[in-house]
Amino acid sequence: MAGLFIAFEGGEGAGKTTQSQVLADRLAELEVPCLLVREPGGTELGEYLRDYLKSDRPLSREAELLLFEAARVELVTSHILPALEDGRIVVADRFYGSTVAYQGYGRGLDLDTIHSLNHFATRSVAPDLVFLLDLAPEVGIQRAMSFQTAFTEGTAGELVALERTREGTRFEDLDLAFHHKARQGFLAQAEAEPDRWVQVNAMQAVDEIRDEVWDRVRDRLFPAPAAKPRAARKTAPQGELWPQAT
Numbered sequence: 001m002a003g004l005f006i007a008f009e010g011g012e013g014a015g016k017t018t019q020s021q022v023l024a025d026r027l028a029e030l031e032v033p034c035l036l037v038r039e040p041g042g043t044e045l046g047e048y049l050r051d052y053l054k055s056d057r058p059l060s061r062e063a064e065l066l067l068f069e070a071a072r073v074e075l076v077t078s079h080i081l082p083a084l085e086d087g088r089i090v091v092a093d094r095f096y097g098s099t100v101a102y103q104g105y106g107r108g109l110d111l112d113t114i115h116s117l118n119h120f121a122t123r124s125v126a127p128d129l130v131f132l133l134d135l136a137p138e139v140g141i142q143r144a145m146s147f148q149t150a151f152t153e154g155t156a157g158e159l160v161a162l163e164r165t166r167e168g169t170r171f172e173d174l175d176l177a178f179h180h181k182a183r184q185g186f187l188a189q190a191e192a193e194p195d196r197w198v199q200v201n202a203m204q205a206v207d208e209i210r211d212e213v214w215d216r217v218r219d220r221l222f223p224a225p226a227a228k229p230r231a232a233r234k235t236a237p238q239g240e241l242w243p244q245a246t
């Protein structure tokens, strides 16, 4: 499998959608083949389940876990695995780390069961690189819930608010204690696998986070060549030996 799999994780409003889009745009500019996906979603079943999962319709925590996993296995099977096999870069807006954090640490479901379901639903595919956008839930929820109202001019020149459609807020509506537990769940995963997870301070500006993410992705995509032996170095061409696109 030649592709590279990058996931963005973190609590509500941490900037996952913003940064995954920014990264996908950068890769597109560089003509690096890339697939951007979001969880839950990205397939017909996944988008159907996303609607239900985001709504406030009744759902036990066990069924919630299984619906997330059902959406995941569809996405992995029909899009993520084929893209990776094709050598493309996959950028995912949430992946199994969110299930560990929300349904495990947040809802209190058994972590071993979750790990085993994650393993099954991902078909054993794990991201090579996970960016954890970490920030206080108080800030993230505020960001996620605030949405600008667009105005248009009415017939008498008055400003009329345009209705904005939003997704449901099943998770945003949960109490802060839930979100603090989920944050601990993300941090625990990052600490357990420091080679895979990169912790990013999500309080930084969008551009600062973008640059921090790009430094890591660039290192993986265009690794600097190993130092040449002394004798060879005399005849080696001078100048940059690896792409400096930023």
Ligand SMILES: Nc1ncnc2c1ncn2[C@@H]1O[C@H](COP(=O)(O)OP(=O)(O)OP(=O)(O)O)[C@@H](O)[C@H]1O
Binding pocket: 010, 011, 012, 013, 014, 015, 016, 017, 018, 019, 143, 144, 146, 202, 203, 204, 205, 206, 209
């Ligand atoms: N670094 C940042 N600083 C300030 N605001 C930000 C930053 N990144 C994103 N935002 C804004 O915060 C809001 C939430 O961002 P975004 O949708 O990217 O977060 P998310 O992690 O995908 O949220 P959700 O968990 O709800 O999917 C948006 O209005 C976005 O413009």
Ligand SMILES: [Mg+2]
Binding pocket: 016, 017, 018, 093
């Ligand atoms: Mg988002």
